[in-house]
Amino acid sequence: MKDQIISLIAETLQEMNQSGEFTYETDTIQGDTPLYGGIEGTLDSLGLVKLIVAVEQGIQDRLNITVALADQKALSQTRTPFRNVNTLADHAINVIGMAAT
Amino acid sequence: MSAPITLITGTRKGIGQYLAEHYLQQGHQVIGCSRTAPEWQHENYTHFLLDVTNETAAQQMFSEVRRRFGGLDNLINNAGIAAMNHSLLTPIATVKQVLETNVIGTFLFCREGAKLMQARRKGRIINFSTVAVPLNLEGESAYVASKAAVEGLTRVLAREFAPLGITVNTIGPVPIETDLIRGVPAKKIEQLVARQALPRLGKPEDVAHVADFFISPESNFITGQIIYLGGVN
Structure with missing residues:
Protein backbone atom coordinates (compact mmCIF):
# COMPACT_ATOMS: atom_id res chain seq x y z
CA MET A 1 0.00 0.00 0.00
CA LYS A 2 2.80 2.43 0.91
CA ASP A 3 4.43 1.98 -2.50
CA GLN A 4 1.07 2.76 -4.11
CA ILE A 5 0.69 5.97 -2.12
CA ILE A 6 4.28 7.04 -2.77
CA SER A 7 3.85 6.55 -6.51
CA LEU A 8 0.58 8.51 -6.32
CA ILE A 9 2.40 11.40 -4.60
CA ALA A 10 5.24 11.20 -7.14
CA GLU A 11 2.81 11.28 -10.07
CA THR A 12 1.07 14.30 -8.59
CA LEU A 13 4.36 16.13 -8.12
CA GLN A 14 5.28 15.34 -11.71
CA GLU A 15 1.97 16.81 -12.90
CA MET A 16 2.63 19.91 -10.83
CA ASN A 17 6.08 20.07 -12.39
CA GLN A 18 4.61 19.89 -15.86
CA SER A 19 2.32 22.82 -15.14
CA GLY A 20 5.41 24.76 -14.10
CA GLU A 21 4.26 25.34 -10.54
CA PHE A 22 7.19 23.62 -8.86
CA THR A 23 10.57 22.29 -9.87
CA TYR A 24 11.12 18.84 -8.49
CA GLU A 25 13.71 16.56 -9.98
CA THR A 26 11.02 14.23 -11.23
CA ASP A 27 13.35 11.27 -11.74
CA THR A 28 14.49 11.36 -8.17
CA ILE A 29 11.31 11.69 -6.15
CA GLN A 30 11.76 9.32 -3.23
CA GLY A 31 10.52 8.81 0.29
CA ASP A 32 12.78 11.50 1.74
CA THR A 33 11.95 14.11 -0.91
CA PRO A 34 10.96 17.17 1.14
CA LEU A 35 7.52 18.67 0.64
CA TYR A 36 6.39 21.28 3.11
CA GLY A 37 7.85 23.10 6.09
CA GLY A 38 11.39 23.33 7.40
CA ILE A 39 14.29 24.67 5.38
CA GLU A 40 14.06 22.15 2.57
CA GLY A 41 10.29 22.18 1.95
CA THR A 42 9.65 23.14 -1.67
CA LEU A 43 5.89 23.55 -1.58
CA ASP A 44 4.24 26.75 -0.47
CA SER A 45 0.90 26.55 1.34
CA LEU A 46 -1.09 26.66 -1.91
CA GLY A 47 1.10 23.96 -3.42
CA LEU A 48 0.46 21.80 -0.37
CA VAL A 49 -3.30 22.32 -0.76
CA LYS A 50 -3.12 21.23 -4.40
CA LEU A 51 -1.01 18.19 -3.55
CA ILE A 52 -3.35 17.08 -0.78
CA VAL A 53 -6.45 17.52 -2.97
CA ALA A 54 -4.82 15.49 -5.75
CA VAL A 55 -3.72 12.73 -3.36
CA GLU A 56 -7.21 12.59 -1.80
CA GLN A 57 -8.72 12.28 -5.29
CA GLY A 58 -6.17 9.62 -6.23
CA ILE A 59 -7.03 7.59 -3.12
CA GLN A 60 -10.70 7.92 -4.00
CA ASP A 61 -10.08 6.75 -7.57
CA ARG A 62 -7.77 3.87 -6.75
CA LEU A 63 -9.12 2.63 -3.42
CA ASN A 64 -12.68 4.00 -3.52
CA ILE A 65 -12.22 5.56 -0.08
CA THR A 66 -13.01 9.19 0.69
CA VAL A 67 -10.48 10.68 3.10
CA ALA A 68 -9.59 14.10 4.51
CA LEU A 69 -5.81 14.24 4.89
CA ALA A 70 -5.64 17.73 6.36
CA ASP A 71 -8.07 17.60 9.24
CA GLN A 72 -7.58 19.60 12.42
CA LYS A 73 -5.64 16.76 14.07
CA ALA A 74 -3.13 16.59 11.23
CA LEU A 75 -2.68 20.34 11.12
CA SER A 76 -2.09 20.63 14.86
CA GLN A 77 0.67 18.01 15.08
CA THR A 78 4.00 19.37 16.30
CA ARG A 79 5.82 17.59 13.46
CA THR A 80 3.80 18.10 10.31
CA PRO A 81 2.91 14.88 8.47
CA PHE A 82 3.43 16.80 5.24
CA ARG A 83 7.19 17.32 5.61
CA ASN A 84 8.24 14.69 3.06
CA VAL A 85 6.87 12.00 0.77
CA ASN A 86 7.39 9.27 3.37
CA THR A 87 5.60 11.05 6.19
CA LEU A 88 2.71 12.00 3.91
CA ALA A 89 2.39 8.39 2.75
CA ASP A 90 2.44 7.13 6.35
CA HIS A 91 -0.17 9.70 7.31
CA ALA A 92 -2.37 8.74 4.34
CA ILE A 93 -2.17 5.04 5.24
CA ASN A 94 -3.12 5.87 8.81
CA VAL A 95 -6.13 7.95 7.66
CA ILE A 96 -7.18 5.26 5.16
CA GLY A 97 -7.00 2.69 7.95
CA MET A 98 -9.26 4.80 10.17
CA ALA A 99 -11.71 5.44 7.32
CA ALA A 100 -11.92 1.72 6.57
CA THR A 101 -12.77 0.72 10.15
CA MET B 1 -14.77 23.55 -27.70
CA SER B 2 -16.54 21.11 -25.37
CA ALA B 3 -19.75 22.06 -23.58
CA PRO B 4 -19.32 23.86 -20.27
CA ILE B 5 -20.08 21.66 -17.26
CA THR B 6 -22.46 23.51 -14.94
CA LEU B 7 -23.67 22.22 -11.58
CA ILE B 8 -26.74 23.86 -10.04
CA THR B 9 -28.21 22.95 -6.66
CA GLY B 10 -31.93 22.93 -5.96
CA THR B 11 -33.02 22.28 -9.56
CA ARG B 12 -36.27 20.47 -8.86
CA LYS B 13 -38.29 23.67 -9.26
CA GLY B 14 -38.24 27.46 -9.07
CA ILE B 15 -35.13 29.47 -9.91
CA GLY B 16 -32.94 26.36 -9.91
CA GLN B 17 -35.06 24.71 -12.60
CA TYR B 18 -35.15 27.94 -14.57
CA LEU B 19 -31.37 28.30 -14.46
CA ALA B 20 -30.86 24.65 -15.41
CA GLU B 21 -33.10 25.04 -18.46
CA HIS B 22 -31.47 28.38 -19.26
CA TYR B 23 -27.98 26.84 -19.41
CA LEU B 24 -29.21 23.72 -21.21
CA GLN B 25 -30.52 26.05 -23.91
CA GLN B 26 -27.05 27.58 -24.09
CA GLY B 27 -25.53 24.14 -24.73
CA HIS B 28 -24.15 23.44 -21.27
CA GLN B 29 -23.95 19.98 -19.76
CA VAL B 30 -25.99 20.60 -16.62
CA ILE B 31 -25.87 18.62 -13.40
CA GLY B 32 -28.48 19.27 -10.76
CA CYS B 33 -29.51 17.99 -7.38
CA SER B 34 -32.36 18.13 -4.93
CA ARG B 35 -33.79 16.07 -2.11
CA THR B 36 -36.67 14.79 -4.25
CA ALA B 37 -36.78 13.98 -7.94
CA PRO B 38 -37.69 16.67 -10.48
CA GLU B 39 -40.63 16.23 -12.83
CA TRP B 40 -38.63 17.38 -15.82
CA GLN B 41 -35.66 15.99 -17.74
CA HIS B 42 -33.33 16.74 -20.64
CA GLU B 43 -30.81 14.68 -22.57
CA ASN B 44 -27.93 16.86 -21.34
CA TYR B 45 -29.14 16.98 -17.75
CA THR B 46 -28.01 14.67 -14.95
CA HIS B 47 -29.79 14.71 -11.62
CA PHE B 48 -28.56 13.56 -8.22
CA LEU B 49 -30.88 12.97 -5.30
CA LEU B 50 -29.25 14.39 -2.20
CA ASP B 51 -29.45 16.85 0.64
CA VAL B 52 -26.84 19.61 0.18
CA THR B 53 -25.87 19.32 3.85
CA ASN B 54 -24.89 15.64 3.52
CA GLU B 55 -21.10 15.65 3.23
CA THR B 56 -20.73 12.02 2.17
CA ALA B 57 -23.45 12.23 -0.47
CA ALA B 58 -22.01 15.49 -1.82
CA GLN B 59 -18.49 14.03 -2.02
CA GLN B 60 -19.82 11.00 -3.88
CA MET B 61 -21.67 13.25 -6.31
CA PHE B 62 -18.58 15.39 -7.06
CA SER B 63 -16.50 12.23 -7.46
CA GLU B 64 -19.05 10.96 -9.98
CA VAL B 65 -19.02 14.32 -11.79
CA ARG B 66 -15.22 14.14 -12.03
CA ARG B 67 -15.35 10.60 -13.42
CA ARG B 68 -18.14 11.24 -15.91
CA PHE B 69 -17.42 14.78 -17.05
CA GLY B 70 -13.74 15.24 -16.22
CA GLY B 71 -14.18 18.45 -14.24
CA LEU B 72 -16.46 21.34 -13.50
CA ASP B 73 -16.68 24.84 -15.03
CA ASN B 74 -19.54 26.48 -13.15
CA LEU B 75 -21.19 25.94 -9.78
CA ILE B 76 -24.41 27.75 -8.86
CA ASN B 77 -25.37 27.29 -5.22
CA ASN B 78 -29.06 28.02 -5.57
CA ALA B 79 -30.49 25.59 -3.00
CA GLY B 80 -31.76 27.38 0.06
CA ILE B 81 -34.54 27.51 2.58
CA ALA B 82 -36.18 30.41 4.35
CA ALA B 83 -37.86 30.76 7.72
CA MET B 84 -40.08 33.77 8.09
CA ASN B 85 -41.23 34.42 11.59
CA HIS B 86 -40.58 36.73 14.49
CA SER B 87 -37.39 35.65 16.26
CA LEU B 88 -39.33 35.23 19.52
CA LEU B 89 -41.38 32.55 17.80
CA THR B 90 -38.57 30.77 15.94
CA PRO B 91 -37.50 27.37 17.34
CA ILE B 92 -33.77 26.60 17.40
CA ALA B 93 -34.44 23.53 15.27
CA THR B 94 -35.60 25.90 12.52
CA VAL B 95 -32.54 28.14 12.94
CA LYS B 96 -30.24 25.13 12.69
CA GLN B 97 -32.02 23.85 9.61
CA VAL B 98 -31.73 27.22 7.85
CA LEU B 99 -28.05 27.60 8.76
CA GLU B 100 -27.23 24.05 7.72
CA THR B 101 -28.83 24.29 4.31
CA ASN B 102 -27.86 27.85 3.45
CA VAL B 103 -24.42 28.14 5.04
CA ILE B 104 -23.02 24.64 5.48
CA GLY B 105 -24.52 23.44 2.21
CA THR B 106 -22.98 26.38 0.36
CA PHE B 107 -19.61 25.89 2.07
CA LEU B 108 -19.58 22.17 1.28
CA PHE B 109 -20.40 22.66 -2.39
CA CYS B 110 -17.90 25.53 -2.77
CA ARG B 111 -15.19 23.32 -1.25
CA GLU B 112 -15.90 20.26 -3.35
CA ASN B 127 -23.77 31.83 -4.39
CA PHE B 128 -27.15 33.17 -3.39
CA SER B 129 -27.93 35.86 -0.84
CA THR B 130 -31.00 38.09 -0.65
CA VAL B 131 -31.89 41.78 -0.46
CA ALA B 132 -33.22 40.96 3.00
CA VAL B 133 -29.59 41.23 4.20
CA PRO B 134 -28.96 44.92 3.37
CA LEU B 135 -32.58 45.74 4.22
CA ASN B 136 -32.18 44.11 7.68
CA LEU B 137 -35.60 42.65 7.12
CA GLU B 138 -37.49 42.05 10.34
CA GLY B 139 -39.18 38.67 10.66
CA GLU B 140 -36.35 36.89 8.86
CA SER B 141 -33.57 36.83 11.45
CA ALA B 142 -32.39 33.26 10.83
CA TYR B 143 -32.65 33.59 7.06
CA VAL B 144 -30.85 36.96 7.02
CA ALA B 145 -28.13 35.64 9.36
CA SER B 146 -27.58 32.66 7.09
CA LYS B 147 -27.37 34.78 3.95
CA ALA B 148 -25.08 37.32 5.62
CA ALA B 149 -22.83 34.35 6.34
CA VAL B 150 -22.97 33.36 2.67
CA GLU B 151 -21.84 36.88 1.74
CA GLY B 152 -18.88 36.63 4.13
CA LEU B 153 -18.07 33.19 2.80
CA THR B 154 -18.14 34.56 -0.74
CA ARG B 155 -15.65 37.32 0.08
CA VAL B 156 -13.22 35.00 1.86
CA LEU B 157 -13.43 32.21 -0.71
CA ALA B 158 -12.91 34.76 -3.48
CA ARG B 159 -9.49 35.44 -1.97
CA GLU B 160 -8.66 31.81 -1.20
CA PHE B 161 -9.68 30.59 -4.65
CA ALA B 162 -8.26 33.48 -6.68
CA PRO B 163 -4.81 31.84 -7.05
CA LEU B 164 -6.60 28.75 -8.36
CA GLY B 165 -8.25 30.72 -11.18
CA ILE B 166 -11.71 30.46 -9.60
CA THR B 167 -14.02 33.42 -9.07
CA VAL B 168 -16.70 33.46 -6.35
CA ASN B 169 -19.59 35.91 -6.49
CA THR B 170 -23.07 36.24 -5.06
CA ILE B 171 -26.47 37.25 -6.40
CA GLY B 172 -28.94 38.90 -4.02
CA PRO B 173 -32.39 38.59 -5.54
CA VAL B 174 -35.51 40.52 -4.56
CA PRO B 175 -38.65 38.45 -3.87
CA ILE B 176 -39.46 36.27 -6.86
CA GLU B 177 -42.71 34.44 -7.41
CA THR B 178 -41.56 31.02 -6.20
CA ASP B 179 -42.47 28.61 -3.40
CA LEU B 180 -39.91 30.34 -1.18
CA ILE B 181 -42.18 33.38 -0.73
CA ARG B 182 -45.52 31.65 -1.21
CA GLY B 183 -46.16 31.56 2.52
CA VAL B 184 -45.32 35.23 3.08
CA PRO B 185 -48.31 37.59 3.50
CA ALA B 186 -48.91 39.74 0.40
CA LYS B 187 -48.71 42.94 2.48
CA LYS B 188 -45.24 42.04 3.70
CA ILE B 189 -44.05 41.43 0.15
CA GLU B 190 -45.56 44.77 -0.94
CA GLN B 191 -43.71 46.58 1.87
CA LEU B 192 -40.46 44.91 0.92
CA VAL B 193 -40.84 45.68 -2.78
CA ALA B 194 -41.59 49.31 -1.91
CA ARG B 195 -38.11 49.62 -0.38
CA GLN B 196 -36.45 48.75 -3.69
CA ALA B 197 -35.30 51.49 -6.10
CA LEU B 198 -37.09 49.49 -8.79
CA PRO B 199 -40.29 48.46 -7.01
CA ARG B 200 -41.43 45.24 -8.61
CA LEU B 201 -41.15 41.51 -7.96
CA GLY B 202 -38.14 39.89 -9.54
CA LYS B 203 -38.27 37.39 -12.37
CA PRO B 204 -36.10 34.31 -12.87
CA GLU B 205 -34.60 35.95 -15.97
CA ASP B 206 -33.35 38.82 -13.79
CA VAL B 207 -31.33 36.26 -11.82
CA ALA B 208 -30.16 34.47 -14.98
CA HIS B 209 -28.89 37.75 -16.40
CA VAL B 210 -26.58 38.32 -13.40
CA ALA B 211 -25.51 34.65 -13.43
CA ASP B 212 -24.63 34.99 -17.14
CA PHE B 213 -22.49 38.00 -16.28
CA PHE B 214 -20.65 36.19 -13.48
CA ILE B 215 -19.92 33.03 -15.47
CA SER B 216 -18.87 34.86 -18.62
CA PRO B 217 -15.18 34.19 -19.48
CA GLU B 218 -14.71 37.97 -19.65
CA SER B 219 -15.65 38.22 -15.95
CA ASN B 220 -12.31 36.73 -14.86
CA PHE B 221 -11.43 39.97 -13.03
CA ILE B 222 -14.64 40.05 -11.00
CA THR B 223 -14.69 38.16 -7.72
CA GLY B 224 -15.94 38.56 -4.17
CA GLN B 225 -18.82 40.72 -5.36
CA ILE B 226 -22.44 40.75 -4.25
CA ILE B 227 -24.95 42.10 -6.76
CA TYR B 228 -28.41 42.90 -5.42
CA LEU B 229 -31.33 43.15 -7.77
CA GLY B 230 -33.92 45.90 -7.77
CA GLY B 231 -31.55 48.73 -6.88
CA VAL B 232 -31.13 47.66 -3.25
CA ASN B 233 -27.82 48.39 -1.59
Whole structure:
Protein backbone atom coordinates (compact mmCIF):
# COMPACT_ATOMS: atom_id res chain seq x y z
CA MET A 1 0.00 0.00 0.00
CA LYS A 2 2.80 2.43 0.91
CA ASP A 3 4.43 1.98 -2.50
CA GLN A 4 1.07 2.76 -4.11
CA ILE A 5 0.69 5.97 -2.12
CA ILE A 6 4.28 7.04 -2.77
CA SER A 7 3.85 6.55 -6.51
CA LEU A 8 0.58 8.51 -6.32
CA ILE A 9 2.40 11.40 -4.60
CA ALA A 10 5.24 11.20 -7.14
CA GLU A 11 2.81 11.28 -10.07
CA THR A 12 1.07 14.30 -8.59
CA LEU A 13 4.36 16.13 -8.12
CA GLN A 14 5.28 15.34 -11.71
CA GLU A 15 1.97 16.81 -12.90
CA MET A 16 2.63 19.91 -10.83
CA ASN A 17 6.08 20.07 -12.39
CA GLN A 18 4.61 19.89 -15.86
CA SER A 19 2.32 22.82 -15.14
CA GLY A 20 5.41 24.76 -14.10
CA GLU A 21 4.26 25.34 -10.54
CA PHE A 22 7.19 23.62 -8.86
CA THR A 23 10.57 22.29 -9.87
CA TYR A 24 11.12 18.84 -8.49
CA GLU A 25 13.71 16.56 -9.98
CA THR A 26 11.02 14.23 -11.23
CA ASP A 27 13.35 11.27 -11.74
CA THR A 28 14.49 11.36 -8.17
CA ILE A 29 11.31 11.69 -6.15
CA GLN A 30 11.76 9.32 -3.23
CA GLY A 31 10.52 8.81 0.29
CA ASP A 32 12.78 11.50 1.74
CA THR A 33 11.95 14.11 -0.91
CA PRO A 34 10.96 17.17 1.14
CA LEU A 35 7.52 18.67 0.64
CA TYR A 36 6.39 21.28 3.11
CA GLY A 37 7.85 23.10 6.09
CA GLY A 38 11.39 23.33 7.40
CA ILE A 39 14.29 24.67 5.38
CA GLU A 40 14.06 22.15 2.57
CA GLY A 41 10.29 22.18 1.95
CA THR A 42 9.65 23.14 -1.67
CA LEU A 43 5.89 23.55 -1.58
CA ASP A 44 4.24 26.75 -0.47
CA SER A 45 0.90 26.55 1.34
CA LEU A 46 -1.09 26.66 -1.91
CA GLY A 47 1.10 23.96 -3.42
CA LEU A 48 0.46 21.80 -0.37
CA VAL A 49 -3.30 22.32 -0.76
CA LYS A 50 -3.12 21.23 -4.40
CA LEU A 51 -1.01 18.19 -3.55
CA ILE A 52 -3.35 17.08 -0.78
CA VAL A 53 -6.45 17.52 -2.97
CA ALA A 54 -4.82 15.49 -5.75
CA VAL A 55 -3.72 12.73 -3.36
CA GLU A 56 -7.21 12.59 -1.80
CA GLN A 57 -8.72 12.28 -5.29
CA GLY A 58 -6.17 9.62 -6.23
CA ILE A 59 -7.03 7.59 -3.12
CA GLN A 60 -10.70 7.92 -4.00
CA ASP A 61 -10.08 6.75 -7.57
CA ARG A 62 -7.77 3.87 -6.75
CA LEU A 63 -9.12 2.63 -3.42
CA ASN A 64 -12.68 4.00 -3.52
CA ILE A 65 -12.22 5.56 -0.08
CA THR A 66 -13.01 9.19 0.69
CA VAL A 67 -10.48 10.68 3.10
CA ALA A 68 -9.59 14.10 4.51
CA LEU A 69 -5.81 14.24 4.89
CA ALA A 70 -5.64 17.73 6.36
CA ASP A 71 -8.07 17.60 9.24
CA GLN A 72 -7.58 19.60 12.42
CA LYS A 73 -5.64 16.76 14.07
CA ALA A 74 -3.13 16.59 11.23
CA LEU A 75 -2.68 20.34 11.12
CA SER A 76 -2.09 20.63 14.86
CA GLN A 77 0.67 18.01 15.08
CA THR A 78 4.00 19.37 16.30
CA ARG A 79 5.82 17.59 13.46
CA THR A 80 3.80 18.10 10.31
CA PRO A 81 2.91 14.88 8.47
CA PHE A 82 3.43 16.80 5.24
CA ARG A 83 7.19 17.32 5.61
CA ASN A 84 8.24 14.69 3.06
CA VAL A 85 6.87 12.00 0.77
CA ASN A 86 7.39 9.27 3.37
CA THR A 87 5.60 11.05 6.19
CA LEU A 88 2.71 12.00 3.91
CA ALA A 89 2.39 8.39 2.75
CA ASP A 90 2.44 7.13 6.35
CA HIS A 91 -0.17 9.70 7.31
CA ALA A 92 -2.37 8.74 4.34
CA ILE A 93 -2.17 5.04 5.24
CA ASN A 94 -3.12 5.87 8.81
CA VAL A 95 -6.13 7.95 7.66
CA ILE A 96 -7.18 5.26 5.16
CA GLY A 97 -7.00 2.69 7.95
CA MET A 98 -9.26 4.80 10.17
CA ALA A 99 -11.71 5.44 7.32
CA ALA A 100 -11.92 1.72 6.57
CA THR A 101 -12.77 0.72 10.15
CA MET B 1 -14.77 23.55 -27.70
CA SER B 2 -16.54 21.11 -25.37
CA ALA B 3 -19.75 22.06 -23.58
CA PRO B 4 -19.32 23.86 -20.27
CA ILE B 5 -20.08 21.66 -17.26
CA THR B 6 -22.46 23.51 -14.94
CA LEU B 7 -23.67 22.22 -11.58
CA ILE B 8 -26.74 23.86 -10.04
CA THR B 9 -28.21 22.95 -6.66
CA GLY B 10 -31.93 22.93 -5.96
CA THR B 11 -33.02 22.28 -9.56
CA ARG B 12 -36.27 20.47 -8.86
CA LYS B 13 -38.29 23.67 -9.26
CA GLY B 14 -38.24 27.46 -9.07
CA ILE B 15 -35.13 29.47 -9.91
CA GLY B 16 -32.94 26.36 -9.91
CA GLN B 17 -35.06 24.71 -12.60
CA TYR B 18 -35.15 27.94 -14.57
CA LEU B 19 -31.37 28.30 -14.46
CA ALA B 20 -30.86 24.65 -15.41
CA GLU B 21 -33.10 25.04 -18.46
CA HIS B 22 -31.47 28.38 -19.26
CA TYR B 23 -27.98 26.84 -19.41
CA LEU B 24 -29.21 23.72 -21.21
CA GLN B 25 -30.52 26.05 -23.91
CA GLN B 26 -27.05 27.58 -24.09
CA GLY B 27 -25.53 24.14 -24.73
CA HIS B 28 -24.15 23.44 -21.27
CA GLN B 29 -23.95 19.98 -19.76
CA VAL B 30 -25.99 20.60 -16.62
CA ILE B 31 -25.87 18.62 -13.40
CA GLY B 32 -28.48 19.27 -10.76
CA CYS B 33 -29.51 17.99 -7.38
CA SER B 34 -32.36 18.13 -4.93
CA ARG B 35 -33.79 16.07 -2.11
CA THR B 36 -36.67 14.79 -4.25
CA ALA B 37 -36.78 13.98 -7.94
CA PRO B 38 -37.69 16.67 -10.48
CA GLU B 39 -40.63 16.23 -12.83
CA TRP B 40 -38.63 17.38 -15.82
CA GLN B 41 -35.66 15.99 -17.74
CA HIS B 42 -33.33 16.74 -20.64
CA GLU B 43 -30.81 14.68 -22.57
CA ASN B 44 -27.93 16.86 -21.34
CA TYR B 45 -29.14 16.98 -17.75
CA THR B 46 -28.01 14.67 -14.95
CA HIS B 47 -29.79 14.71 -11.62
CA PHE B 48 -28.56 13.56 -8.22
CA LEU B 49 -30.88 12.97 -5.30
CA LEU B 50 -29.25 14.39 -2.20
CA ASP B 51 -29.45 16.85 0.64
CA VAL B 52 -26.84 19.61 0.18
CA THR B 53 -25.87 19.32 3.85
CA ASN B 54 -24.89 15.64 3.52
CA GLU B 55 -21.10 15.65 3.23
CA THR B 56 -20.73 12.02 2.17
CA ALA B 57 -23.45 12.23 -0.47
CA ALA B 58 -22.01 15.49 -1.82
CA GLN B 59 -18.49 14.03 -2.02
CA GLN B 60 -19.82 11.00 -3.88
CA MET B 61 -21.67 13.25 -6.31
CA PHE B 62 -18.58 15.39 -7.06
CA SER B 63 -16.50 12.23 -7.46
CA GLU B 64 -19.05 10.96 -9.98
CA VAL B 65 -19.02 14.32 -11.79
CA ARG B 66 -15.22 14.14 -12.03
CA ARG B 67 -15.35 10.60 -13.42
CA ARG B 68 -18.14 11.24 -15.91
CA PHE B 69 -17.42 14.78 -17.05
CA GLY B 70 -13.74 15.24 -16.22
CA GLY B 71 -14.18 18.45 -14.24
CA LEU B 72 -16.46 21.34 -13.50
CA ASP B 73 -16.68 24.84 -15.03
CA ASN B 74 -19.54 26.48 -13.15
CA LEU B 75 -21.19 25.94 -9.78
CA ILE B 76 -24.41 27.75 -8.86
CA ASN B 77 -25.37 27.29 -5.22
CA ASN B 78 -29.06 28.02 -5.57
CA ALA B 79 -30.49 25.59 -3.00
CA GLY B 80 -31.76 27.38 0.06
CA ILE B 81 -34.54 27.51 2.58
CA ALA B 82 -36.18 30.41 4.35
CA ALA B 83 -37.86 30.76 7.72
CA MET B 84 -40.08 33.77 8.09
CA ASN B 85 -41.23 34.42 11.59
CA HIS B 86 -40.58 36.73 14.49
CA SER B 87 -37.39 35.65 16.26
CA LEU B 88 -39.33 35.23 19.52
CA LEU B 89 -41.38 32.55 17.80
CA THR B 90 -38.57 30.77 15.94
CA PRO B 91 -37.50 27.37 17.34
CA ILE B 92 -33.77 26.60 17.40
CA ALA B 93 -34.44 23.53 15.27
CA THR B 94 -35.60 25.90 12.52
CA VAL B 95 -32.54 28.14 12.94
CA LYS B 96 -30.24 25.13 12.69
CA GLN B 97 -32.02 23.85 9.61
CA VAL B 98 -31.73 27.22 7.85
CA LEU B 99 -28.05 27.60 8.76
CA GLU B 100 -27.23 24.05 7.72
CA THR B 101 -28.83 24.29 4.31
CA ASN B 102 -27.86 27.85 3.45
CA VAL B 103 -24.42 28.14 5.04
CA ILE B 104 -23.02 24.64 5.48
CA GLY B 105 -24.52 23.44 2.21
CA THR B 106 -22.98 26.38 0.36
CA PHE B 107 -19.61 25.89 2.07
CA LEU B 108 -19.58 22.17 1.28
CA PHE B 109 -20.40 22.66 -2.39
CA CYS B 110 -17.90 25.53 -2.77
CA ARG B 111 -15.19 23.32 -1.25
CA GLU B 112 -15.90 20.26 -3.35
CA GLY B 113 -16.57 22.30 -6.51
CA ALA B 114 -13.29 24.19 -6.18
CA LYS B 115 -11.41 20.89 -5.80
CA LEU B 116 -12.63 19.93 -9.27
CA MET B 117 -12.12 23.37 -10.78
CA GLN B 118 -8.58 23.92 -9.50
CA ALA B 119 -7.18 21.07 -11.61
CA ARG B 120 -7.99 23.11 -14.73
CA ARG B 121 -7.10 26.42 -13.08
CA LYS B 122 -10.45 28.01 -13.90
CA GLY B 123 -13.96 28.05 -12.58
CA ARG B 124 -16.94 30.15 -11.60
CA ILE B 125 -18.87 29.86 -8.38
CA ILE B 126 -22.10 31.76 -7.79
CA ASN B 127 -23.77 31.83 -4.39
CA PHE B 128 -27.15 33.17 -3.39
CA SER B 129 -27.93 35.86 -0.84
CA THR B 130 -31.00 38.09 -0.65
CA VAL B 131 -31.89 41.78 -0.46
CA ALA B 132 -33.22 40.96 3.00
CA VAL B 133 -29.59 41.23 4.20
CA PRO B 134 -28.96 44.92 3.37
CA LEU B 135 -32.58 45.74 4.22
CA ASN B 136 -32.18 44.11 7.68
CA LEU B 137 -35.60 42.65 7.12
CA GLU B 138 -37.49 42.05 10.34
CA GLY B 139 -39.18 38.67 10.66
CA GLU B 140 -36.35 36.89 8.86
CA SER B 141 -33.57 36.83 11.45
CA ALA B 142 -32.39 33.26 10.83
CA TYR B 143 -32.65 33.59 7.06
CA VAL B 144 -30.85 36.96 7.02
CA ALA B 145 -28.13 35.64 9.36
CA SER B 146 -27.58 32.66 7.09
CA LYS B 147 -27.37 34.78 3.95
CA ALA B 148 -25.08 37.32 5.62
CA ALA B 149 -22.83 34.35 6.34
CA VAL B 150 -22.97 33.36 2.67
CA GLU B 151 -21.84 36.88 1.74
CA GLY B 152 -18.88 36.63 4.13
CA LEU B 153 -18.07 33.19 2.80
CA THR B 154 -18.14 34.56 -0.74
CA ARG B 155 -15.65 37.32 0.08
CA VAL B 156 -13.22 35.00 1.86
CA LEU B 157 -13.43 32.21 -0.71
CA ALA B 158 -12.91 34.76 -3.48
CA ARG B 159 -9.49 35.44 -1.97
CA GLU B 160 -8.66 31.81 -1.20
CA PHE B 161 -9.68 30.59 -4.65
CA ALA B 162 -8.26 33.48 -6.68
CA PRO B 163 -4.81 31.84 -7.05
CA LEU B 164 -6.60 28.75 -8.36
CA GLY B 165 -8.25 30.72 -11.18
CA ILE B 166 -11.71 30.46 -9.60
CA THR B 167 -14.02 33.42 -9.07
CA VAL B 168 -16.70 33.46 -6.35
CA ASN B 169 -19.59 35.91 -6.49
CA THR B 170 -23.07 36.24 -5.06
CA ILE B 171 -26.47 37.25 -6.40
CA GLY B 172 -28.94 38.90 -4.02
CA PRO B 173 -32.39 38.59 -5.54
CA VAL B 174 -35.51 40.52 -4.56
CA PRO B 175 -38.65 38.45 -3.87
CA ILE B 176 -39.46 36.27 -6.86
CA GLU B 177 -42.71 34.44 -7.41
CA THR B 178 -41.56 31.02 -6.20
CA ASP B 179 -42.47 28.61 -3.40
CA LEU B 180 -39.91 30.34 -1.18
CA ILE B 181 -42.18 33.38 -0.73
CA ARG B 182 -45.52 31.65 -1.21
CA GLY B 183 -46.16 31.56 2.52
CA VAL B 184 -45.32 35.23 3.08
CA PRO B 185 -48.31 37.59 3.50
CA ALA B 186 -48.91 39.74 0.40
CA LYS B 187 -48.71 42.94 2.48
CA LYS B 188 -45.24 42.04 3.70
CA ILE B 189 -44.05 41.43 0.15
CA GLU B 190 -45.56 44.77 -0.94
CA GLN B 191 -43.71 46.58 1.87
CA LEU B 192 -40.46 44.91 0.92
CA VAL B 193 -40.84 45.68 -2.78
CA ALA B 194 -41.59 49.31 -1.91
CA ARG B 195 -38.11 49.62 -0.38
CA GLN B 196 -36.45 48.75 -3.69
CA ALA B 197 -35.30 51.49 -6.10
CA LEU B 198 -37.09 49.49 -8.79
CA PRO B 199 -40.29 48.46 -7.01
CA ARG B 200 -41.43 45.24 -8.61
CA LEU B 201 -41.15 41.51 -7.96
CA GLY B 202 -38.14 39.89 -9.54
CA LYS B 203 -38.27 37.39 -12.37
CA PRO B 204 -36.10 34.31 -12.87
CA GLU B 205 -34.60 35.95 -15.97
CA ASP B 206 -33.35 38.82 -13.79
CA VAL B 207 -31.33 36.26 -11.82
CA ALA B 208 -30.16 34.47 -14.98
CA HIS B 209 -28.89 37.75 -16.40
CA VAL B 210 -26.58 38.32 -13.40
CA ALA B 211 -25.51 34.65 -13.43
CA ASP B 212 -24.63 34.99 -17.14
CA PHE B 213 -22.49 38.00 -16.28
CA PHE B 214 -20.65 36.19 -13.48
CA ILE B 215 -19.92 33.03 -15.47
CA SER B 216 -18.87 34.86 -18.62
CA PRO B 217 -15.18 34.19 -19.48
CA GLU B 218 -14.71 37.97 -19.65
CA SER B 219 -15.65 38.22 -15.95
CA ASN B 220 -12.31 36.73 -14.86
CA PHE B 221 -11.43 39.97 -13.03
CA ILE B 222 -14.64 40.05 -11.00
CA THR B 223 -14.69 38.16 -7.72
CA GLY B 224 -15.94 38.56 -4.17
CA GLN B 225 -18.82 40.72 -5.36
CA ILE B 226 -22.44 40.75 -4.25
CA ILE B 227 -24.95 42.10 -6.76
CA TYR B 228 -28.41 42.90 -5.42
CA LEU B 229 -31.33 43.15 -7.77
CA GLY B 230 -33.92 45.90 -7.77
CA GLY B 231 -31.55 48.73 -6.88
CA VAL B 232 -31.13 47.66 -3.25
CA ASN B 233 -27.82 48.39 -1.59
